Amino acid sequence: MPELPEVETTRRGIAPLLCGKTVCDVILRTARLRWPIDPELSERLAGQTLEAVTRRAKYLIFSFSSGTLLLHLGMSGSLRVIPAGLAAGRHDHVDILFSDGNCLRLTDPRKFGAVLWSDGPVADHPLLARLGPEPFAADFNGRYLHQRSRRRQIAVKSLIMDQKVVVGVGNIYASEALFRAGIRPDRTAGSIAAARYDRLAEAVRDVLAEAIAAGGTTLQDFQQVDGRPGYFRQNLMVYGRAGEKCRECGGDVQSCRIGQRSTFFCRHCQR
DNA sequence: CAAAGGTCCTGCTCGC
């Protein structure tokens, strides 16, 4: 599920409720998600005060004085802040309990998420070390995308979904950004001119920013920290709309598969 | 049976 807008929406929901609060216990109901979860997590976190919740790519970074908790929502994860003591469901894997009575609960049906403890700073963690620029950073722009695409034979959609090229763009927003930029998703990345990458970089930033403002996109599992869905779904131009009318030209929205992922575009609006 | 919003890892091919 969660691409950058959903992770950022989650971060903004959590931070004001939990920053400055002290952990009193951690309940692990599942030994591993994508990777094993440190069984000592409760001992590590109990008594620690949460200093900040930040984001790098689709990772949430919980900073404590003794180290860092790295959390990824995978494909179906979500976090909620609830009162301590609520019964846990089948897919509620981790509860982090705070001394003020709040509980941060991780739910993840597909178990592709990750909860990793790291002593000390996390900037050079292997999972973060090779990530590309944030889409809102100054070093992400059309010139950069154009340069990274030279001699690349992959589809442009795969290029912008490559987290080493730019972080945060997943399957939904890749289709949406390419629609806004007027570029067919199956175009070979290396064959697209610089000016079109200017449009694409801007489209990526715009669609992500608008989705964050709407609280993300909910297709199935995603929920904001307070349990509400994200409201960007109604703004999607092509994703999930195969066979429906293009909201720009009235033609039929097409679908295809690129890199094993379903892909949506308008043959008339995108070249 | 296929597919669902992610991404790490393996192994193949190609070019120097």
Place this chain on the structure above:
DNA sequence: TGCGAGCAGGACCTTT
């Protein structure tokens, strides 16, 4: 022959 880069596919897991 060796090495790196680029790329496709499999893997993880559960639900619809």
